[in-house]
Amino acid sequence: MKVYLDTLGCRLNESEIEQIGRTFRRIGHDLTKEAEDADLCVINTCAVTNEAGRKSRQMIHQAHRKAPHAGIIVTGCYSEIEKQKVAEIPGVRHIIGNLDKEKLAYLVMGVEPEPFDEEPIARDLKPGDLRRTRAYVKVQDGCNNKCAFCVTQIARGEERSRPLTEILSEIRGFLKLGYKEIVLTGVHLGAYGRDQRDANLDLKDLLQAILDQTATPRLRLSSLEPWDLPSQFFDLWQDPRLCRYLHLPLQSGCDQTLKRMLRRTRKQTFREIVAEARASIRDLALCSDMIVGFPGETDAEFNETAEFVQEIDFCHLHVFRYSPRPQTRAATLPDQIDHDTKTQRSEILQSLSLQGRQRFHQNQIGSVAPVLWEQSLDQDDSGTLWQGLTDHYIRVQTRVPRDLYNQILDVQLLSPLNDEIMAAQLR
Ligand code: SF4
Numbered sequence: 001m002k003v004y005l006d007t008l009g010c011r012l013n014e015s016e017i018e019q020i021g022r023t024f025r026r027i028g029h030d031l032t033k034e035a036e037d038a039d040l041c042v043i044n045t046c047a048v049t050n051e052a053g054r055k056s057r058q059m060i061h062q063a064h065r066k067a068p069h070a071g072i073i074v075t076g077c078y079s080e081i082e083k084q085k086v087a088e089i090p091g092v093r094h095i096i097g098n099l100d101k102e103k104l105a106y107l108v109m110g111v112e113p114e115p116f117d118e119e120p121i122a123r124d125l126k127p128g129d130l131r132r133t134r135a136y137v138k139v140q141d142g143c144n145n146k147c148a149f150c151v152t153q154i155a156r157g158e159e160r161s162r163p164l165t166e167i168l169s170e171i172r173g174f175l176k177l178g179y180k181e182i183v184l185t186g187v188h189l190g191a192y193g194r195d196q197r198d199a200n201l202d203l204k205d206l207l208q209a210i211l212d213q214t215a216t217p218r219l220r221l222s223s224l225e226p227w228d229l230p231s232q233f234f235d236l237w238q239d240p241r242l243c244r245y246l247h248l249p250l251q252s253g254c255d256q257t258l259k260r261m262l263r264r265t266r267k268q269t270f271r272e273i274v275a276e277a278r279a280s281i282r283d284l285a286l287c288s289d290m291i292v293g294f295p296g297e298t299d300a301e302f303n304e305t306a307e308f309v310q311e312i313d314f315c316h317l318h319v320f321r322y323s324p325r326p327q328t329r330a331a332t333l334p335d336q337i338d339h340d341t342k343t344q345r346s347e348i349l350q351s352l353s354l355q356g357r358q359r360f361h362q363n364q365i366g367s368v369a370p371v372l373w374e375q376s377l378d379q380d381d382s383g384t385l386w387q388g389l390t391d392h393y394i395r396v397q398t399r400v401p402r403d404l405y406n407q408i409l410d411v412q413l414l415s416p417l418n419d420e421i422m423a424a425q426l427r
Pocket of ligand 1: 146151152225
């Protein structure tokens with residue numbers, strides 16, 4: 001059977017769709033890049049915003065248009081919270097809940113699940129399948145907090161961590177295939193291990209074990225809630241294989257708003273975490289998520305957020321205009337903010353984000369950083385134009401007469417070419 005996979009949303013979803021694809025292969029099916037060729041389409045949806053929900057529905061409709069005879073299997077957060085709407089879309093054969101996502105291929109094909117295999121990745125993928133230089137490894141799922149706006153907590157359930165041995169084995173499988181960067185994903189990474197009291201492990205132990213027991217050349221963390229971090233956590237960055245990039249979602253820079261959001265952080269604690277991180281990690285790139293127009297957010301509250309953003313000096317912000325999500329507490333709060341105000345506030349934070357990035361790039365001119373080379377853009381008489389990412393997530397570009405693909409090499413950062421990319425020179 002030919003299976004087409006499509007996904008939307010966070011890195012967790014990406015790592016899960018890859019795992020689903022590997023399982024289909026393992027039990028004897030082929031993956032196809034074109035929906036038109038598929039006998040079966042698996043659509044992995046997202047519900048983080050209204051827009052993500054709309055795109056999820058659109059992906060399902062598209063798959064049905066392109067492959068009208070294929071059965072469509074829908075999974076992911078949108079189908080978890082809007083089951084009825086999804087079930088009514090033409091072509092949808094089954095909806096698989098997030099809790100059964102790992103077993104999706106087995107359930108759909110009616111095959112008995114296999115126990116975790118020591119060498120699953122190396123066997124189920126071939127070197128030609130290496131689509132990227134970076135592999136996403138899910139280490140944790142679910143969250144026990146109840147942030148007022150969050151649909152993820154509803155869609156993904158309670159915290160649960162993957163056993164360390166499984167994670168190490170999966171990483172070794174990716175490394176065997178030639179991946180150079182491992183990205184750890186989870187809904188609430190800081191909660192790693194909390195549900196497995198017998199193992200007595202936390203996120204710091206997990207990172208230490210990966211650094212000690214695998215040959216991972218570069219290790220990156222995806223989004224990390226700014227609480228529940230083990231003590232002396234940032235000491236780990238003495239190992240240069242850990243990327244100097246942290247994504248700490250703050251959501252607001254005003255304590256009153258944070259309180260209404262039911263976030264477990266406040267400005268002062270966030271300040272302290274950032275200070276600790278910056279004291280341990282040279283040239284740390286700090287990124288965050290911000291929600292504008294949360295119910296009841298006054299002009300004064302928003303201005304406080306804008307000031308705090310400048311104080312912390314983030315190098316990038318993902319700015320979301322608040323949209324009420326089904327079943328969340330915030331959807332029922334009074335004083336919902338109008339569309340134009342949200343747009344204005346979003347533009348202000350986007351502009352501060354851009355200024356932060358420009359400052360970060362300027363400050364890096366002349367410094368040396370390791371780059372993982374990801375793609376070649378063009379070729380002329382003087383060589384190939386390569387792009388890659390530094391460990392602190394600056395996209396860089398250089399032209400050289402040799403192959404750089406999937407190598408980690410030091411560069412000196414030259415000047416910004418635009419707001420996204422810097423010129424670099426191999427050392
Ligand atoms: S910490 Fe809050 S925002 Fe993050 S997943 Fe949990 S409930 Fe959602």
